[in-house]
Amino acid sequence: MSYRADILGPMSRSGTFRLLLAGALVLVVGGVATTAYALRRSRSDSSSTANPEVGTTAAASPSPSKPAFVGWSDPELVGKPWGTKVNGLLTFRGNPTRTYYGQGPVPKTMPVHKWQYPKTGGMCAMSEDKGKTTQWCGNGWTGQPAVFERDGRTWVVFGAYDRNIHFLDAATGEQIMPDFKTGDIIKGTVTVDPDGFPLLYSGSRDNYYRVIALDRGVPTELWKLSANAVKPTMWNDDWDGSGLIIDDYLFEGGENSQFHIVKLNRGYDANGKVTVNPKLVFNTPGWDEQLLKDFGDTNVSIENSVAIYKNTVYFANSGGLVQGWDISGLKEGKTPTRTFRFWTGDDTDASIVIDEAGFLYVGSEYEKGNARSKQVGQMMKLDPSKPDNPVVWSVKDQGTRPAGIWGTPALYKDIAIFDTTGGDVMGLDRQTGAVRWKFHVPGNETWQSPVVVDDTLFIGDCSGVMHAYDVGDTNAQPKLLWELKIGGCIESTPAVWKGAMYFGTRAGAVHSLSVS
Template sequence: MGRGRHARRARVPFAVPAGFLVALTVGVLAWRLLEERAGRAGGAARPARPTATLTRRPSPGPSPPAATPSPSPTPGPINTAFPGLTTFRGNATRTYYGEGPVPRRPVVLWRYPPEGSMCMRSTAGGETKLWCGTGWTGQPNVIEHPDGTLEVRFGAYDGRYHFLDGRTGEPLGPDLATGDLAKGSATSDPDGYPLYYAGSRDDLFRIVALDREAPTVLWTLDGETSVPDPVWNDDWDGAALVVDDHLFVGGENSWFYAVRLHRGYDRRGRVRVRPEVVAAVPGFDDELLRALGDTDVSIEGSVAFHDGVVYFANSGGLVQGWDVSDVLAGGDRVRRVFRFWVGDDVDATVVIDEEGFLYVAAELQ
């Protein structure tokens, strides 16, 4: 079936160099955290070809002030209760890229795995091949625990999420195995709950408890069955955003979800959640599909948040803003308040500056 200029292209797998990039990124972050501590001491994708059930396009309207200002759109990391990096580009506006100073001559502290590569056979576009390394986007989380442990968390093309000691590269515990490539960026809970939010090409977005002997899946969201009209694919590439006990995420099925987490602890002191999908809306509309002539409209980037509105883009070039103020206030209503078509594929995450301006990067596909 012809798909024209929007034909899906297989992701180029990154082999051993990706391991180096992860190590280098972690090395810089580890170097910074170690310096701070020293200072204190001293003083499978199956591309869908559905006939989309077109939905009525919402009418844009003005956005009221946010019900809650948290998290604030500043360059700092989203988490303030503990040091570290908990999500892609660090914060709600996706503007945090680290802090200096950085070493003038970075060195690789360790390599994982010590020998070989992180590989798995997976099928894309009807072709099965070996994928190695880390993928789109694959940014690790770095968490400094109260006991001084520096933990690095990331997914890889071996279909697993790994939890390593940031100083040595040694595993801190068992991996979390999924059914296909774990190539997106995951999110660690920014409020200190031992929870990890991560997707996989096996269709499932997972909420994982990290306070057991092994990572334990508490809840899953299926990209294929959770909505009436999944479009294009069922993978999860973007990092979820957690705001005031709510999770916001977009999938390659081109739907945007708002999930009320109901985080807490059980009588045994173990973390628990009672997730409730309070809103799920399509990331496409009739006008976009008519303009494209196909259904290549997956959400590949991480959602961003500013002043009560969540922003994201899709592979069809549609940038949207959905007001989630009512959800954050305990309701279940979301309203689209922004629509702009850039004309071609937007895989990169939307970035928002302190004045609310959006920065959007498109590619000519």
Template sequence: MSQQKNKNPNRLITIVVLLAVTLVILLALLVFQRGLGNGLVANSPTPSGNISPTSSGNEPIETNIPDPTPTPEPTPPPEITDPEQLVLDITKLPSYVSKTTVSEGTYQKKFSDGATITYSVYQNDKKVDYKPDYVLAFPRAKAYTEQQGVTTFRGNNYRDIASYGTRDIKEKKLEIIWEQSTGAISAHNSYWPGSGWTGQPIIINWPEETRKVMNINEEFKNKDLTEVIYPILDGNIYFLDLETGKPTRNKINLGFSIKGTGMVDPRGYPLFYTGMGLNENNGKLTEFKYRAYNLLNQSEIFSIMGRDSLSYRGKWGAFDSSGILSKETDTLINVGENGLIYKTKLNTRFDAASGTLSMSPEVTKFQYKSSYNNPGADYGIENSPAIYRNLMFTVDNGGTLLCLDINNLEPVWMYDIKDDTDSTIVLEETEDGVFIYTANEVDKRCAGGKASKADCNIRKFNALTGELVWQRDYTCYYRSGINGGVLGTPLLGKDDIADRIIFPVCFTGSQMDGKLVALDKKTGEEIWVRELANYSWSSPVDIKSDDGKTYGLLCGYDGFMRLFDPMTGEDLDKVSLGVNIESSPSVYNDIAVVGSYAQKIFGVRIK
């Protein structure tokens, strides 16, 4: 007991000393903080509230809590555009099949279903054992071009969008703000008025350095010009101001119908590429060509002949497809109704400072024969190729869906679609993989009296393996010259409608009507189906408002452009553009542009 009593004073002294030291340290820190002024401690966030002097200490303390600092959005990594980093080694794909040699320069592949493809590659019209001297692979769709606008059919190499820019859609109304008159062409037992299928206008906001050296009318030389370039059925290529519809320069008079969609160079170079759909005008004939125009002076700078001895199609040589260009490698990819696939190293030289432009093209041709196809007219491609890296996807008139390595010009896989397919394949890259969507028409299965109707098949494939993910069928009627099934390219949902893909289907109940169907991307199940009294060959377009809501545009045989809600399929507004609209609109900010059989081009405000 006595020993414990003797220890207590020592403990008390120790505690007092520790408290004193702590107090000294706290006072020192306070002095140090005041002395720092703008030092590290002073820069720390402090509450701005205070305690009232009359507070008893038991009352709630009012404190102004500072607004939280928003977490900055992470900077997205730069897009990879180097072909060396993008190219896929096709020998490592699950779908890869080795080739066998048929003869010198001719090869064959046999796939698991027993189907074969026999192919050759030609340079300077001579068969070669092709080995590329550079690597060709495309970047993702968002890196296809840095230009402002819609520069090719459905915007890019994924073929997934035909709108550009921003718009504040509040009234949900459409208003015609300008019209431009066009013309028509007559051919043997046919008449081609205004603009037709696919007929999507090209829209580009030109870089200033390019605009100033082109032969644009003086009133537009110093304007921040967004130009509409529109080749149509009347045989002319129109150049119009997006805002007013006024001609920005003289039209190019080709003199023969252009059915497809052109392409402006994605580098902002003054180059425009277009095919032609017919080679007759009121009894006058000419050669089929795919052309490149120098827009410094609107002269033809390069062309590919459509009639080719290498073609299995014979004399037919139209070009309805819209080309696609690799800006990284200066390489043009286009396909013909002659059944040939073209890979052209352009060797382009453009100097904006001196206003000079030149080309020295080197054309390579890919020729193939599919066991799915019948001889003759089955060879020919009218849709526009979709490309993922070095894999190109297209379907021919005979129904051969082909995945082609455009780097080595070697087939990767193919599938029998069973019928002609004019609708362009749409490609989607997701966390689950890379996929393509395609739909055929009702043509060769019914032609010649074989049947009055057949199924239109909408399909989703794994793009790398060729595996069929799902298939949705719609029975459609056949009508000679105007096929049933799907002719328009689907609207691929994004953002708030990312779960769906929307197809227009023709002649589902008669030879005049149709449906607009929204399908679940993952399952192919119907989300909604809208009955159309009049069919549509036009491709629906998605447009996103500033508030994040997505809307759709659809044109049809009845001559109306419709603004619809892609969540439900219901119309919000419509405006008449006269008569049949086979063409597909392009949209730049809040202005949609499209032509119709009424022999007019229209600018339509989305309000």
């Protein structure tokens, strides 16, 4: 049985400004579900580990234990929480491979609307973008709240378009700490230190990416990196990406079109207060001359959140360039080197997702409509071990422009789930790219990233409705469990944690839904 309720009524979207994308999109699939690229299965696909065969017989003797992983991001932790020292969703999509979506239980029947923040009004501010000043409200399409446990309570922390980082009690929506104010809007998901240091990492459109201490009563800036600290730069000084912190290094891309690595040198002073002494140890342009020539545009900013698998860091940019950089020798002072380059042809702002076997799942927009984006498609699986011909499969979404993918895909069992800006949600076979199922949500401009926890898919739409679907059987059409009218385009990706979920809307508020 499905449920629907309109408990809050529509909220005003006046004052919220991002251009709404008009027109229904038509899903175009080369062949039935793939382009003319040959499907290659030259090495074992990760879906085999996600869906082991039923009825296999245990070995007569125990298999030898695996050696401890040596490197930056352990493949065994794909789909799992980020470390063991802090419980929660600590960065956009939860971990270094962007594959952890939260912890249940989840609302399987109509949830309770627990709170909204702020209780009245909206988180809004005026901000300039591309020479035009408009009002922005909410916490953005990349603004998934961070949810984590600290000092015996659960925190919900997020940056917003009112130029503040907010620190809330997950149970009540009340403030835990005063807001941290920046000089412009905040678009990206904050990152919580995964190693237990009381530190928060966040960018802002005011030009800076910051390290903020949480152990001083009020959130306190310890250090900031200017978008103009490196050269050359292109595009602007915003920071959309959610940084990764591994082994005392920060990895972050910026809309200055550069990728940065910072040695944090975290510690504590004589009074027990957390300290940092950061040093920028590496940066590189997110573009190359070939991209500028092929793309014909200088909008090559890095708006997605970098992902790390084993010893390679991956990111893409608004020019469609997907790159992988070897960081295996970073701790020994060796300069990272580029080992993977692929061009999608168009703006690629969705974060790259990496499965257990190291395959990349990439979503790209369809704005330019150039020959390359028509050929490559907008949903793709890439094999970085074959840099000369990495496309395993590709699916197209080339209806009325702009089309394609803004939200970051989700991996679930043997499927990859993509949502298009036109409102189509699809489950694709991870091995072949075939469309297993598809449904449509209203409102167009579906930019948030799909979330799956406890066999339940959560997806919001731009008509202001949050939907929940049963996707336990990946071969069956998802079954609608409930849908709830919140009001305001639901833009940010939901954070699901222990019976509750948290997300923002363009009406300017963050909402909490709960099982009770």
